[in-house]
Amino acid sequence: MKRYSALSLATEGLRGHRGWTPAWRKARPNDGYDAIVVGGGGHGLATAYYLAKNHGICRVALLEKGWIGGGNTGRNTTAVRSNYFYPESVALYDLALRLYEDLSRDLNFNVMLSQRGMLIAAHTPMQMEICARIANAMQLNGVDGELMGAEEAVKRAPLLNQDPQARFKCMGGVWQQRAGVARHDAVAWGYARAASDMGVDIIENCTVTDLLVEGGRITGVETDMGTIRADRVGLAAAGATPGLAAMGDVRLPIHNYALQAFVSEPVKPMLDIVLLYLGTGTYVSQSDKGELVIGGGLDRVPTHGQRGNLPAQETVLSGLLEMFPAFAQLKLLRQWAGVVDVVPDSSPVIGPAGPEGLFLNCGWGTGGFKAIPAGGWLLAHLLATGAHHEISRPFDLDRFARGRLIDEAAGAGIAH
Numbered sequence: 001m002k003r004y005s006a007l008s009l010a011t012e013g014l015r016g017h018r019g020w021t022p023a024w025r026k027a028r029p030n031d032g033y034d035a036i037v038v039g040g041g042g043h044g045l046a047t048a049y050y051l052a053k054n055h056g057i058c059r060v061a062l063l064e065k066g067w068i069g070g071g072n073t074g075r076n077t078t079a080v081r082s083n084y085f086y087p088e089s090v091a092l093y094d095l096a097l098r099l100y101e102d103l104s105r106d107l108n109f110n111v112m113l114s115q116r117g118m119l120i121a122a123h124t125p126m127q128m129e130i131c132a133r134i135a136n137a138m139q140l141n142g143v144d145g146e147l148m149g150a151e152e153a154v155k156r157a158p159l160l161n162q163d164p165q166a167r168f169k170c171m172g173g174v175w176q177q178r179a180g181v182a183r184h185d186a187v188a189w190g191y192a193r194a195a196s197d198m199g200v201d202i203i204e205n206c207t208v209t210d211l212l213v214e215g216g217r218i219t220g221v222e223t224d225m226g227t228i229r230a231d232r233v234g235l236a237a238a239g240a241t242p243g244l245a246a247m248g249d250v251r252l253p254i255h256n257y258a259l260q261a262f263v264s265e266p267v268k269p270m271l272d273i274v275l276l277y278l279g280t281g282t283y284v285s286q287s288d289k290g291e292l293v294i295g296g297g298l299d300r301v302p303t304h305g306q307r308g309n310l311p312a313q314e315t316v317l318s319g320l321l322e323m324f325p326a327f328a329q330l331k332l333l334r335q336w337a338g339v340v341d342v343v344p345d346s347s348p349v350i351g352p353a354g355p356e357g358l359f360l361n362c363g364w365g366t367g368g369f370k371a372i373p374a375g376g377w378l379l380a381h382l383l384a385t386g387a388h389h390e391i392s393r394p395f396d397l398d399r400f401a402r403g404r405l406i407d408e409a410a411g412a413g414i415a416h
Helices: 006-014 042-055 087-101 103-107 125-140 150-156 184-197 238-246 310-323 369-385 408-412
Strands: 035-038 060-063 118-122 146-149 172-176 201-203 208-214 217-223 226-229 233-235 255-264 274-277 283-286 292-295 332-342 349-352 358-362
Touching: 035 042, 035 217, 035 369, 042 060, 042 184, 042 369, 087 103, 087 125, 087 369, 103 184, 118 125, 118 150, 125 146, 125 172, 146 150, 150 172, 184 201, 184 369, 217 233, 233 238, 233 369, 238 332, 238 358, 255 310, 274 310, 292 310, 349 369, 358 369
Parallel strands: 035 060, 035 233, 060 201, 118 274, 233 358
Antiparallel strands: 118 172, 146 172, 208 217, 217 226, 255 292, 255 332, 274 283, 283 292, 349 358
């Protein structure tokens, strides 16, 4: 990785940053490719990279209607973890976490992974029972997890409200040491640069207007830049995927909701873990710049709008202040929302759909960022081989017909 001196950084700033070498090529589409990936977020970029790296398929077009990482990849709260309940989910998210652990070295790009640990905290005996179930399931599935009592939990987050009259007094929770946060834009840029270096064409501001199907097989896509041919197409466009899939007569059981997040003004270090509180549904971590990164539950009004609203803000922030009264005087710097694609069992859809050669990576709900490496790895395997990887097979769209749902919202007692 190239390093820059303080003088060179200052010089670039003074001349308007015109001297930087672009991190990836600004490509224009060719007539034909071996594969097309629609969606320039983390999952699409990772898919393109692993197609080239794992399978030697470098004639790949990555199509993004806006700019790279401009959707949910740039609008999340950056947590990475694998503390799920069902074996299928643990296998999926721990593949992602293992790939994250080596991602900076693999991409030669610092994704700023910080495995500071995550605590799912409880405030009632019933919630502690849920935490015990999660910890036991994690250990049975070969993932690090431990049940933690109140004393140890408060040591991890000493500002938690432990007043005898506290409404949500912490009783303990489940701890995963390998969990943490990564830098969302660095993940996108790292994958983009590495994929571009291996020959992938990253084509921004390119909107797919139709899927081309001939004789029951996908043959390419129509875009506002013209026709692009390929006999394999992967859709990894989050909330836009149902509309794209409908072009191939595929109906998906997906609803889109807004998930809001907030960032406070920077303050001195006061929270060195990721904390999710079952009692309030609020989760929080502190960034390297000192900002508190805050999120909560879904706003259950279907929408494609990337903005929040005051009622949801009140719910999330009141939950935060129940947990940490000391944060009451902090000012918010900004607020935003991502559009999350949710299926009935709160687990993703990975697999073939509709015309032969069309494959899906969608329905991640609130789990998209933490799963980026695994989502890309598995969709690349599908595009390259036409068959499932053993980890992706349980998440096929046919599970809804077979009744083999993986209901993580019920299994973990939380919806994210």
